[in-house]
Amino acid sequence: MIDSALVLAQQSFPAPLGDSMLAHYLFVSAAMFVIGLVGFVTRKNMIIMFLCTELMFQGAGLALIAFGRHHLGADGQTFVIFVLCVAAAEAAMALALVVLLFRHRETLSAEAWKELNG
Amino acid sequence: MIQLTPQLTTLLSTLTNPMVALSDPAAADPHAAATTAHAVGEVGHGPAWVLLIPFLPLLGFVLNAIYAAIGNKSKLPAWTTVGLLAVAFATTLSMFLSYDGSPYTVHAFDWIQVHFGDKSMIADFSFYVDKLTILWMLFVTGLATLIALYASEYMSNDIGTGYCRFFSAFGLFVFSMSCLVMGDNLLMLYLGWEGVGLCSYLLIGYFYKKPSAVAAAKKAFIVNRIGDLGLALGIYLTFVHFGTLEFAELFSNEKLMGYVADASVGNFSAIPGQAQWIALLLMIGAFGKSAQFPLYVWLPDAMEGPTPVSALIHAATMVTAGVYLIARMYPVFLVSEFALPTVAWIGTITAVLAATIGMAQFDIKRIMAYSTVSQLGYMFAGLGLLTTTGAAFHVLTHAFFKALLFLACGAVMHGFAGQLDLRKLSGVAWMKGWGIVGVTMLIGCMNLAGLPYITSGFYSKDMIIAEAFVTPGYSIIGWLLIVTAILTAYYTFRVYFRVFVGPQHAEPGNEHHDHDDHAHGEEHNHDAGQHGDHHSSGFHPHAPGWAVNVVLAVLAFASIAAISLAYIDKAEHHGWVGSMVHDSTAYFHSPYVEQAHHAAEGTAHAVDGPVGFKAPKAVFGMDAHTAMILITGIGGIFGVLVAAFFHGPKGWQGLFIGGRTEAAKCRMDAVARRFGPIPKMAENKWYVDEIYHAILVAPLRVFSHVLHWLDKLLVDGLVNLFGFLPRLFAWVIRPSQSGVLQGYAVNMAGGVVILLVVVIVVVLRAGGAA
Numbered sequence: 001m002i003d004s005a006l007v008l009a010q011q012s013f014p015a016p017l018g019d020s021m022l023a024h025y026l027f028v029s030a031a032m033f034v035i036g037l038v039g040f041v042t043r044k045n046m047i048i049m050f051l052c053t054e055l056m057f058q059g060a061g062l063a064l065i066a067f068g069r070h071h072l073g074a075d076g077q078t079f080v081i082f083v084l085c086v087a088a089a090e091a092a093m094a095l096a097l098v099v100l101l102f103r104h105r106e107t108l109s110a111e112a113w114k115e116l117n118g
Numbered sequence: 119m120i121q122l123t124p125q126l127t128t129l130l131s132t133l134t135n136p137m138v139a140l141s142d143p144a145a146a147d148p149h150a151a152a153t154t155a156h157a158v159g160e161v162g163h164g165p166a167w168v169l170l171i172p173f174l175p176l177l178g179f180v181l182n183a184i185y186a187a188i189g190n191k192s193k194l195p196a197w198t199t200v201g202l203l204a205v206a207f208a209t210t211l212s213m214f215l216s217y218d219g220s221p222y223t224v225h226a227f228d229w230i231q232v233h234f235g236d237k238s239m240i241a242d243f244s245f246y247v248d249k250l251t252i253l254w255m256l257f258v259t260g261l262a263t264l265i266a267l268y269a270s271e272y273m274s275n276d277i278g279t280g281y282c283r284f285f286s287a288f289g290l291f292v293f294s295m296s297c298l299v300m301g302d303n304l305l306m307l308y309l310g311w312e313g314v315g316l317c318s319y320l321l322i323g324y325f326y327k328k329p330s331a332v333a334a335a336k337k338a339f340i341v342n343r344i345g346d347l348g349l350a351l352g353i354y355l356t357f358v359h360f361g362t363l364e365f366a367e368l369f370s371n372e373k374l375m376g377y378v379a380d381a382s383v384g385n386f387s388a389i390p391g392q393a394q395w396i397a398l399l400l401m402i403g404a405f406g407k408s409a410q411f412p413l414y415v416w417l418p419d420a421m422e423g424p425t426p427v428s429a430l431i432h433a434a435t436m437v438t439a440g441v442y443l444i445a446r447m448y449p450v451f452l453v454s455e456f457a458l459p460t461v462a463w464i465g466t467i468t469a470v471l472a473a474t475i476g477m478a479q480f481d482i483k484r485i486m487a488y489s490t491v492s493q494l495g496y497m498f499a500g501l502g503l504l505t506t507t508g509a510a511f512h513v514l515t516h517a518f519f520k521a522l523l524f525l526a527c528g529a530v531m532h533g534f535a536g537q538l539d540l541r542k543l544s545g546v547a548w549m550k551g552w553g554i555v556g557v558t559m560l561i562g563c564m565n566l567a568g569l570p571y572i573t574s575g576f577y578s579k580d581m582i583i584a585e586a587f588v589t590p591g592y593s594i595i596g597w598l599l600i601v602t603a604i605l606t607a608y609y610t611f612r613v614y615f616r617v618f619v620g621p622q623h624a625e626p627g628n629e630h631h632d633h634d635d636h637a638h639g640e641e642h643n644h645d646a647g648q649h650g651d652h653h654s655s656g657f658h659p660h661a662p663g664w665a666v667n668v669v670l671a672v673l674a675f676a677s678i679a680a681i682s683l684a685y686i687d688k689a690e691h692h693g694w695v696g697s698m699v700h701d702s703t704a705y706f707h708s709p710y711v712e713q714a715h716h717a718a719e720g721t722a723h724a725v726d727g728p729v730g731f732k733a734p735k736a737v738f739g740m741d742a743h744t745a746m747i748l749i750t751g752i753g754g755i756f757g758v759l760v761a762a763f764f765h766g767p768k769g770w771q772g773l774f775i776g777g778r779t780e781a782a783k784c785r786m787d788a789v790a791r792r793f794g795p796i797p798k799m800a801e802n803k804w805y806v807d808e809i810y811h812a813i814l815v816a817p818l819r820v821f822s823h824v825l826h827w828l829d830k831l832l833v834d835g836l837v838n839l840f841g842f843l844p845r846l847f848a849w850v851i852r853p854s855q856s857g858v859l860q861g862y863a864v865n866m867a868g869g870v871v872i873l874l875v876v877v878i879v880v881v882l883r884a885g886g887a888a
Contacts (some may be wrong), residue, residue, distance in 0.1 A: 038868055040862045049859070115858035 017069040032059030044109045046098045050091075052109035057087050161366040164247055170209045171255060172245070172296035178202040178289030193277065196270030203266055203292060207259040214252045219701060221248035223302045223366060230305060237361060246302030246365050250702035253510060253695065254299040254442055257517045258435050262292045264669045265434075267523055269426035271665040272532055284324060284424065291317035291431060298439055303363040304353045305442070311349060311407065314436045315342045321431060322423040324482035325484035334419035341416040345406015349443075352399030356450070359392050360766040369449060369703050377453035386455040397454035400447055400463060408440025408494050411468040415807055418475075425528025428483065428778065433490045433524050434517035435862040441497045445506050445704035452706065461742020466595045466602075469495030471804070473605040478800030482527050482613050483536045489566060489606060490520055499584035499599060503589050506704040508581035511695040515574040515680050519565035522673035526559040529666050530617065533659040536627030540613055544767075545783035551661025556618050558674040563614045565677045567607035567758055570751030574680035579603060581692065584746040600719035603750050607757025612765045616784070620767030623781040626657040743769050764789065851867075 008106040017025070036055030043049055068076025098108065105112040131717075175379050182195045210851020225244040232239045245251075266288060273284050294313025301307045315338075323335030357363055362370050368374065373393075380388040404410070409417035420432045431437070444451055444461065449456045469492045476488030500509035530546055531538055565575035583603070586596030662670075686694035699705050759775065764786040766776020778784045790797040799805065854865065 037863070041863050041867070044860075110859045113859070 016072050017066065022066055022070045026063055029059045029063035029066065032056070035060075044111055046101065046108050046110055047095075049110060050094050050098065054087060054091070057083060112115065120458065123601070148294065161246075162220065162222045164224040164245075165222060167215075168213055168245060168247060168300075171206050171213070171259065172293050172300060173210075174202045174206045175289045175292035175296065179286050179293060180289075182282050182286035183291060186279050186286065189279070190282060191278050193270055193274070193281075195282045196266065196273070199285040199289055200263060200266045202289070202738070203259060203263040206292070206296075207256075207263050207576070210252070210255045210259045210454040213247065214256060216246070217249065218254060218720045221246065221702075223247070228699040239357060239363065241305035241363050243306065244302045245296075245300040245306075247300065248702045248703050249698040249700070250445060250510070251300050251727070253514070253698040253712065254438075255296065257514055258295050259292065259808055261297075261434050261517055261521055262288075262430060264672060265426045265521065265525070267665050268426070268429075268528075268669040269667055272426055272528060273424060280324075284321070287317050287320045287324075288430075291321070291436070295435055295439075297444060302365055303870065304356060304368075305363055307446075308349065308353055311403070311439060311443075312346065314431070314439065315339065315346070315407070318342075318420070318427075318431050318436055321427040322420045324423055324427065328422070330877055331422040334416075334422040338416040339397070341413050342406050345403045345413055347820065348399045348402025348406070348642075352396050352401075352403060355392065355396045355399060359390075359396065365446070365703065374446040374449055374453070381453045381455075381698075383724045386453075389453050389455075393450075394454040394457070397447070398460070399458035400443060400450070401457055404440030404443045404461075404498075405464065406440075406496065407443075409436050409468075409491050410440070410464050410498055411471060414468055414472065414491045415810060417491055418484055418803070421481075421483045422488045425483070425524055425531060429521045429524035429528065432487070433520040437490065437494055438517065441494070441501065441509055441591045444501045445510060445699070445702075446496075448506055448704045448706055450502075456458075458502045460502070462499050462592065462595055465495045465500075465502055466598050467499025468492065469494070469602045470598055470605075471498065473602045473609065474800055475803050476745075477605060477609045477612070478797050480540055480801070482540050482617060483524070483531065483538050485540075485609060485613055486523050487521070488608065490516075492602060492606060493520065493566075496579060496582050496599065496602075499595060500585065503517065503582065503585040503592055503595070504706055505582060505585040506706055507692050507696040507699045508578065508585055510699050510704065511659050511683070511693060512575075512578035512582055514695060515565065515578040515677065517575075517732050518673055518677040518680055519562045519575055522558060522670060522677055523566060525563040525666070525670055525673065526555050528561060529555050529662040531627070532666075533661060534624055534626055535659075536629030537625060537658070540616040541782045542625040543617045543623065544620045544804060545618070546624070547618040548622055549624075549659065549661070554667040554670055555662060559618055560614060561674040561677060563610045566610045568603055568750055568754040569607075569758070570747065572678070573681070574679075576751065576754065577681060577684040577693075580743065580746045580750050583750055584742040587742040587746065600749055600753055604753040604757040604760075607754045609762045611758045611761035612786075615765040615767065615772060615778070616781075619771040620776075620778055624659055625655070626659070671690070683860050693871075710870055 022054040033056050036052045036057075036059060039052035039055065040049050043052065061083055064080050064083075066075065066076075101109055101113065178199045181198050185195050185198075223244050223246050225242060227243050230239065230241040231245040266285070269284065271287070275279055276284065291314060294310045296310070297306055298310025298314060301310055319335050319339040323332050325331040345603040353363065356368070360368055360373060362368050362371065363683055374468050377389045377393055380386070386394070406413045417432055417437065421428050423432070451461070470825050472488045472491035472495060474491060476485050479485045479488060480869075493512070497512050497516070498511045500506070500512060527538070530543065533545060534554070537543055547559070561573075565573040567573075568576040568579045570576050581598075583596055583599045586592045586599060683694040691697040691700050759773065762773040763775045763777075765778060765784045766772025767778045768776060772778065852860070
């Protein structure tokens, strides 16, 4: 029953993502990741750095989805949903941390936290 | 095990003179013809109470250590030690009286038993008793008792921990000396040998806050180690060659007996070199312990210790351990072609050298120290000249009179706050309370000077010197020893005439003297102060108490009474000591003695023995002993007269030829000036210490500095390098741990890139290969 439903679903969807299309998706995904990485490395503001990590997450997620579509598997999309959940929880945690760190140093700069004993 | 000596004697007798074989009781000894197969069985087991002799002093050591621990502040340590030693002496006496003529061993416990293959090395903690042992133990325990009694008073300034420490080491010394003398194997001897060395070190350094005492203790210890190396190697070689360390087995060893037979006919080429080396190595050990040239330098410095220590260890007992070793191992020495001549020559050189140094010293204790070295030289000469009897007799008489001399000097030192300079003391014998010291010192000096017939020192010295003239080729040694005897008489009486007679004068030494705690404060002599020397104003020498006087009197009596020993058994064994030595491994009947008798009587049998056995010529047409009694007697008196002339006070005290009126000036001063730098050189000990320092100590020090830097640079360098490398690595990578978040991100990204590149390359390669 489930097998036949899966087969039906696959047949009823458009054809698998083609190689050239996949390359486009992957390019966008890589660009997002690199932009995130460069942003993370170059910016000092902790909120911006956090946003950059989100950007890298989404870049990676986009690649996963693109591959999932390419192989017509559900794994990639399942994985991305997990990542989004974790990212949401993490966003709550990270922003709370940033607020606490800000209260200590009155600045959002990551440079203020170079020394361990603070 | 004593068949060896009769066998040898028989052999020599038949070779040289049939008369000897008849007259010598040893030749009739039933053991003489016995084989050696059951030799070990003949050494029976002795009574267990003999063990008291070594273990009572050891108990004293333990008890005194306990007293020190519980903070005893009385004379209890002294009385404990004196009591225990007295019982040990009484035990030794009963050992002597109950001795029935055959040696025995007493087993304490198993000690070292190593078995390998069909061989085994057995060195048990057991004791071997023959007459040589008894002879030595008699004077060791007897003198130790007396000197402990003396020390009870002498050391009383140090009551408390120091007192306990002193008597503790004292007990340990007597225990070690007993092990040395009574041990039934060479390892026990070695144990005792090192033990007495340790006690010597501890007691020389007794005043450990005094740098000179510490230096002297170290010097004694280190110089002795040089000798001990020889002893250790000698013991090792003995085991390698003869396969045993036990005296009972060694002296019945067939190999050794064969060698002795070869040696007695001068056939040294038949004896393997290894066996001949044993004696030469043991000899080095004996030279170290008995302060013979060139290892004598530690003994004069050892005078830094308290005087009772100088008397017991560094005059009477420990320093005779070398003589004992050679006497005990005499058969081994006989089989070595060069050992005994070397011993004789080294002994003679030491005797002359030390006497010349002693003449120029001003410190009376040091003069006594050099005379000890010199007299030990006589003993070694005696051993080398084949008269173990003479050597042992001189050991015995010297033990009495030299202990006496030291203790008398010690009483002076004690009474005059450490003053030992003979230029600063005069007329001590006339001061109130010093009479006994003066008289006993005179007796001691007469013995050391060897005044004829009235002193025992004369008889023993004569026996050695006479032997030099009857043994062919050694008459030079004889003349050197006669000259030394004259020098000895001179420097001995130099001390007496300067310090003990003449005008009364005393400058105190620099030792702090607290008069309040002296029980005999009322005996203080005020005469010294009346002679108007500003140094002595306010100083009161305190006369010795009863313990010191009693000990001095007993020793003076003993050193005179020892004359009788020369007459007991004279016909058979040349005196009592001869009879003691006769029943031991030390016995050797010099073939030359009988020949000399006959030569003097004109009845020489024209014996043409094998190698070297030519009848020696008599001295001045007389029997050598008679001639020596005359020559050394006259020489001794001559030396005393010279001393009286140059150092004696005016009047009868200077035998009417002296002219000294002050403590510090004498006729010798003018004479000494004429000799130019020689007296100064002698006073500085011929610069032997300086030469040793330049030749041995300084190069060794430089070498040790080189090694020090090698250690520091190379060894430490390697170790530090291994410590430095991780630190260097850490120093290189430490900046990466910047704490900057972005830095980590870059590193991480870089790491990922590197991993990716690697993976891609590997995948491409794998793809290419596929």
